[in-house]
Amino acid sequence: MSALLEVEGIDVWYGNAQALRGVSLCVDTGELVALLGPNGAGKTTTLRAVAGLVPARAGRVLFDGQVITGLAPHELVRRGLAFVPEGRDLFPSLTVEENLRYGYWTRRRLGRSGYRVRLEQMYAWFPVLGSLRDRTAATLSGGEQQMLAMARALMPSPRLLVVDELSLGLAPLVVEQLFGILRTVNDGGTAVLVVEQFVALALANTSRAYLLAKGSVQVERPSRELLDDPRLVASYLGDAAAAGLGTVLPAAPLPPVAEPPEPEPGPPGPAPRPLRRSSARPRSTPA
Ligand code: ATP
Numbered sequence: 001m002s003a004l005l006e007v008e009g010i011d012v013w014y015g016n017a018q019a020l021r022g023v024s025l026c027v028d029t030g031e032l033v034a035l036l037g038p039n040g041a042g043k044t045t046t047l048r049a050v051a052g053l054v055p056a057r058a059g060r061v062l063f064d065g066q067v068i069t070g071l072a073p074h075e076l077v078r079r080g081l082a083f084v085p086e087g088r089d090l091f092p093s094l095t096v097e098e099n100l101r102y103g104y105w106t107r108r109r110l111g112r113s114g115y116r117v118r119l120e121q122m123y124a125w126f127p128v129l130g131s132l133r134d135r136t137a138a139t140l141s142g143g144e145q146q147m148l149a150m151a152r153a154l155m156p157s158p159r160l161l162v163v164d165e166l167s168l169g170l171a172p173l174v175v176e177q178l179f180g181i182l183r184t185v186n187d188g189g190t191a192v193l194v195v196e197q198f199v200a201l202a203l204a205n206t207s208r209a210y211l212l213a214k215g216s217v218q219v220e221r222p223s224r225e226l227l228d229d230p231r232l233v234a235s236y237l238g239d240a241a242a243a244g245l246g247t248v249l250p251a252a253p254l255p256p257v258a259e260p261p262e263p264e265p266g267p268p269g270p271a272p273r274p275l276r277r278s279s280a281r282p283r284s285t286p287a
Pocket of ligand 1: 039046
């Protein structure tokens with residue numbers, strides 16, 4: 001496998017506080033990788049730097065061999081890097097289908113039939129969204145909103161899906177289901193980099209993991225090895241995070257996609273303000 005995403009020694013500062021110190025990681029084509037760490041470790045900042053939402057003061061990020069540091073988020077989406085932010089950023093007053101239509105805008109030159117193919121792919125991966133297609137995003141449950149955010153990011157057929165805080169505010173059962181979907185998406189060839197607080201579930205559903213603490217990568221291992229080493233995981237993430245290791249089975253993948261029906265019109269008019277959710281968890285300061 002070849003490297004799709006390469007993060008090389010990035011430093012990120014917020015004012016005069018350093019959040020990331022020489023963070024390096026990579027995701028190969030088709031890989032499913034977890035980024036784990038305690039609160040305030042710098043996970044979100046790492047993903048935001050990858051997605052072009054915060055500047056790196058040192059280091060660089062490459063996607064498919066090209067330097068992408070400093071590129072605008074929409075340019076990254078156009079190149080095949082999709083980001084699901086912690087707050088989900090849905091359009092609350094738009095329906096499920098309208099939100100999905102916005103996700104497709106970078107590929108609109110592929111036309112209506114391409115749009116319809118992706119839409120039906122999303123309804124196959126996320127059947128609940130098909131039954132809710134005319135409901136506004138604001139009326140969905142937290143789990144349904146996370147599915148919609150993931151589906152919207154997947155609409156333009158990204159090569160890499162980056163998901164921050166998959167489980168934010170969600171029940172473990174829903175998180176298991178979301179991991180099942182991520183695995184199915186990954187089986188289809190999309191690489192995934194996911195930040196997740198349910199450590200055992202994250203390790204059971206990924207091939208490799210990075211443990212981040214105090215703004216630096218501390219450990220990079222195959223997920224299976226970390227699942228079998230609760231003491232190592234506990235030393236970085238705490239006893240609670242390591243407690244469930246070895247007891248979680250991989251989530252079952254969903255069935256493959258159905259054939260697409262008739263074409264549909266392109267994206268709707270101007271976008272309203274996105275709906276944001278914020279984490280209630282306290283933040284800590286890096287050392
Ligand atoms: P969590 O799991 O709590 O979301 P995290 O590992 O994602 O944590 P980050 O959110 O990346 O960590 O935060 C890393 C550090 O940067 C923390 O000390 C945090 O307080 C700080 N930080 C994050 N965002 C900002 C900001 N907008 N302004 C100032 N400091 C920030």
